Amino acid sequence: MNNVSESTRVSPKQVQKDIESYHALGSMADYHANNAENSREAADTAYQALRAAEQQAVTTQAAASAAADALVVARRNFHGVILGVKNEARALYGPSSDQVAALGLKKKSEQSKRARSKKTPAE
Numbered sequence: 001m002n003n004v005s006e007s008t009r010v011s012p013k014q015v016q017k018d019i020e021s022y023h024a025l026g027s028m029a030d031y032h033a034n035n036a037e038n039s040r041e042a043a044d045t046a047y048q049a050l051r052a053a054e055q056q057a058v059t060t061q062a063a064a065s066a067a068a069d070a071l072v073v074a075r076r077n078f079h080g081v082i083l084g085v086k087n088e089a090r091a092l093y094g095p096s097s098d099q100v101a102a103l104g105l106k107k108k109s110e111q112s113k114r115a116r117s118k119k120t121p122a123e
Contacts, residue, residue, distance in 0.1 A: 002037075015050075019047075019050075022043055022047050025040065025043055085103065086100075086103050086104075086105055089103055089105075090105070095107065095108035096108045096109040096110075
């Protein structure tokens, strides 16, 4: 029977103290638990499981970070290529062509002209 509730979160500080206790247990040659769940073998198994889970978490986090970085680079590269395609389409087909409009750009002939503001004479 586990002494810790499933909903209990164990802090990294507490885990470090537990690891120190585990290492101290190694120096107790005469330790013998009456309950098999508290035996040296159970502690060894739990410690190895903790180390394996930590290694898996670190590996998974590193892979996720690398994947996120690769995604950022791929998005940036794709965006750069599409900007180049749009510029090439303007040069190849002209700024008022249907091909330019198909790429999501406004035709030059459809762009609104800036209204000039009238200057009021200073009085």
